[in-house]
Amino acid sequence: MSTENQNEDLNEVMRVRREKLARLQELEVNPYPYSFTRTHLSADIFQNAEQMMEKTVAIAGRLMSVRGHGKVGFGHVMDPQGRIQIYVRKDEIGDENFEVFKLIDIGDIVGVTGEVFVTRTGETTVKAQRVELLSKTLRPLPIVKEKQEGDDRVVYDQFADKELRYRQRYVDLIVNPEVRDVFVTRSRIISNMRRFLDDQGFLEVETPVLQPIYGGASARPFVTHHNALDFEFYLRIADELYLKRLIVGGYDGVYEISKDFRNEGMDRFHNPEFTMMEVYVAYEDYQFMMTLVENMVSSLAQEIFGQKIVTHQGREIDLTPPWKRVPLFEAIKQCTGKDLYGKNLDELRSAAKELDIELESFWREGKIIDEIFSAKVEPELIQPTFITDYPVELSPLAKRHRDDPRLVERFEPFIVGGEIGNAFSELNDPIDQRERFLAQQKLLELGDDEAQMLDEDFLRALEYGMPPTAGLGIGIDRLVMLFTDQPSIRDVLLFPAMRPEKSEGKI
Secondary structure (H helix, E strand, O other): OOHHHHHHHHHHHHHHHHHHHHHHHHOOOOOOOOOOOOOOOHHHHHHOHHHHEOOEEEEEEEEEEEEEEOOEEEEEEEEOOEEEEEEEEHHHHOHHHHHHHHOOOOOOEEEEEEEEEEOOOOOEEEEEEEEEEEEOOOOOOOOOEEEEEOOEEEEEOOOOOHHHHHHOHHHHHHHOHHHHHHHHHHHHHHHHHHHHHHHOOOEEOOOOOEEOOOOOOOOOOOEEEEOOOOEEEEEOOOOHHHHHHHHHOOOOEEEEEEEEEOOOOOEOOEOOEEEEEEEEEEOOOHHHHHHHHHHHHHHHHHHHHOOOEEEEOOEEEEOOOOOEEEEHHHHHHHHHOOOOOOOOHHHHHHHHHHOOOOOOOOOOHHHHHHHHHHHHOHHHOOOOEEEEEEEHHHOOOEOEEOOEEEEEEEEEEEEOOEEOEEEEEEOOOHHHHHHHHHHHHHHHHHOOOOOOOOOHHHHHHHHOOOOOEEEEEEEHHHHHHHHHOOOOHHHHOOOOOOOOOOOOOOO
16 A cells, blocks of 8 residues: 555544544543543453452553444453453443444543453453543554464564654554563663662762763763853763762762763664663772672562573573673684784784774774774673773773783673673772873874863862772663563663654754
C-alpha cells in the first residue's frame, strides 16, 4: 500500500473516531472524566482466581481487542500487569451503557466494573456490570496481530520500524509490552545500585549540570549561554572534578547518579545524553574499586535475576567474582602479537599501519595505543575482564602507577566487547595534576577537541590536600543493555536523541 493510501486510511479512521466522540458528547458522556477507582490489577485476579470467583472488581486500562455479536461483546483490557478479558451483555449493563460500549474503539482507555468468572474455554474474565470510557483516543494504534499456524504463534503487522518506535516511544510501550519490561528492569538496576552504595556508607550528592569549565573526561561539550550572568556555560561531561572537591572537603565516600552530556558521535554504544554513576572513596585505591565493581554488578544480577549469570545476544555471561585482570599492554600483545610497551611515536604509527588502523595526524602515543586496543582487543573481551594499567598520556586525572611512572593506576571493566566503566587511583598531587592539564592544553592546540581543559579552581582544591582516593564511573545505559539483552543504547533509553522530524521546530 502506498504512503498516500495509508494516509487516506488514517484520515478516514480519525474522522470516524471524531464522529464517535461527537456522539458520546450528544449522549452527555464525558469522554475524558477525572478519575476512576480501580480495585484490582489483572495479575491480582489471575493469581487469586479461585478466591475471586463471583466477586465484584473494578479494572481499568487500555482496550486492546474488541469483538461483538449483536447484544454481546468481548474484549481485552491491558493494565500494567497484563491483559484480562471482559464480557459485556446489553441486558446486564443496560441500553444506554451498551450504546456507550459500542462507541468505544481499540486503544480507548476504559474502566470496567463487574464479576469475575471463568468462560467455557477456561479464560478468567470480568463480566461487566458497567463500562466507563476514561479516555477517547483519536488515533488508531498499530495493533500487533497474531495467528496460530500449527503449533506456532505467528506475529504480523508488527509495530517494528525502529526509528518510528524510538520517536513514538509512547506507542511502542503500548503495543510491545516487552519494551515496558526493559525499563522496569532499568529502574530496578538503578534502585538496587543506589541501595548497594548506601549500604557501603557512601553519601549520595548532587553536583552542577551547568559548569563554567567542563572536565573529568575526554569529550566535546555542549555549550549554552546564561543570560543573567552573560556567560557561556557547558553541560557537564562528567561529575568527577566536583565529586573530588567534596573528598577534599572531608567526605569519605560520595556518589552521584546523573545525566551527563557529550557532543560526540552516535552509535549503538553512544548517545549524547546518558546516565552515569560516579563514586569516590577516600583512603582507597583502584584495587579496592575493582572488588567493589565485581561485587556490585554480580549482586545486581543476583537481586534482579536470582543468579549471577546473564544472557546477552546468545552468550551466557558469568558475573561471579573474581573477574579476570589483564594489563593493557599484555592484552594488546595477546591479541595482536605486538609488544607496544615503550615504543616511540614512529614505531606506534608503523604498528597501527600494519594492523590496518587509520590515524589522525595529530594523534600522539597514547591515542594510537588506545585506537589499537579498541579495534583489536575490545571485541575479544566477552566475559567480565578488568583491563588495567594504562599509559599516563591517556589518563590525565589518574595517579601514576606505583611500580612504573609511565603508567597510571587505572582500569576499565569490559563485558561482551564493550566498556561499562572507568576507574582510577585518583591523582592527588596538585603539581603533577597541573603538568597533566598543561599537556592536555597542548593537545587542544594541536586540534584534539576532546582534550581536557585546565581547571584552576580544581587545582586550588587539590592544593588544600585530597587524601588517597579511588574513583569509579559506571555507564548505567550500557549496564542496562547487558542485563536486558538489548543490542543498542537506544533500546534502553525511553527517549533517545533523534534528528528532528521535518515538521518539528517550525511555527
